Amino acid sequence: MLAKRIIPCLDCDFGVPEGRVVKGIEFRRITYAGIPWELAAEYDEQGADELVFLDITASHERRETMAQVIEKTASNVFIPLTVGGGILNLEDARKMFNAGADKVSVNTAAIMNPELVNELARRFGSQACVVAIDAKRRYLRSEEEALRAINEQREIVDTKEGKCWFECSFYGGRKFAGFDALKWTKEVAGRGAGEILLTSMDRDGTKDGFDLELTAAVCERVNIPVIASGGCGSPVHIKEVFEFTDASAALAASIFHYKEYTVEEVKRYLKENGILVR
């Protein structure tokens, strides 16, 4: 059977030579978890199924550093590598593939230019084209809001906290443009995306667990694999997302970077709870 995947996410700051994996912010200062390829090798050793590298600086000058990091990682770590953050066009993507990346993940660039998804899939194959979707709940708190949502043909989900639709954010969660995330998932799947990296902006950074209702809603709407992201604070959250949704993979950052749990420990826990992992 196909195992559920556990994916450590390496948020990379390339403002530092060789790059650094960002752990978090403590007392207003950015703290680092380590050098990307060293951490990558460590997670591989622990049994990570895949790695996602996100360039949080996403600036053009630093794309070369990202390529070097990928190249160095890929020469030593033999599991799939996904690169995201600031991939704007086919040329950026090609650079990453040549460096040894297996998939690129696009978010803002795809919203600005949806045709990019088709082009990536056509040129590099669907399997190499991940679309990252950052979604935020928009509750319908009044009759007026509900009516507007219906008029705007929003995909409305009945959650425990009330009815809502999901809005896409882009530019790293800083911008919203009225884009319906659930519609967008179907559109990108139709355009040839091979996988969706779904992040809940409500849960991201909270450690309260994945947005199960959002994840389930996306899994029901598309037939491509979905990676759940945003909010993972413990192995229990990972168990929940696999029990309550059809997500293919769970992505987490801080629980691994802070060494609260190793990938091995997470997998042992999942196995004990009847979830199939490698």
Place this chain on the structure above:
Amino acid sequence: MIAILDYGMGNLFSIYNGLKRVYDQPMLITYDAIAQLREADGIIVPGVGAFDDCVRNFKPFSEALIERVESAVPVLGICIGMQLLFEASEEGNEKGLGLLPGTVVRLPDTVRVPHMGWNNLLPRRDSVLLDGITDADYFYFVHSYHCMPRDEARIIASVDYGVQVTAVVNRKNLYGVQFHPEKSSKRGLHLLKNFVSICKG
């Protein structure tokens, strides 16, 4: 020397590095250097991308590969490089190499497509390629089409993905794996090592 055919389909960085881990003489062979295939103890046909693109790009290599297969040189096709060895694919209109009787068909809509992730193998027949590999070992798959050999005896291992997916095929010196050993961590490198042993005879 074990040759990795570089026919312009996808980056060969990982397969080269993976093979390098278990063998000291991997060599990327482009069309310009095709004469060197005569010295190869083994040949790897990698590839990612669409079937028709692969077939077209592979054409300059076809004759040399077929000749080497007939000369009993071990050949390992990986992913689309395995699909290429069959007669045809639902994904495209071009003809495959036809070295293995059978076709390549799309995975059904009842499962998520692409089949992406780690799946354990169900070994069906003994093969040196799977020495030391059991049904507890997982390999990394990513594909939307899968191989249907006409002769089921060619299937050395399959995987259960809601449907049975052909994972490893073999006919004499010809081998194919649907998964990516170069992306399957330690078990993947172990399989590459087995292929190296086959090449060394």
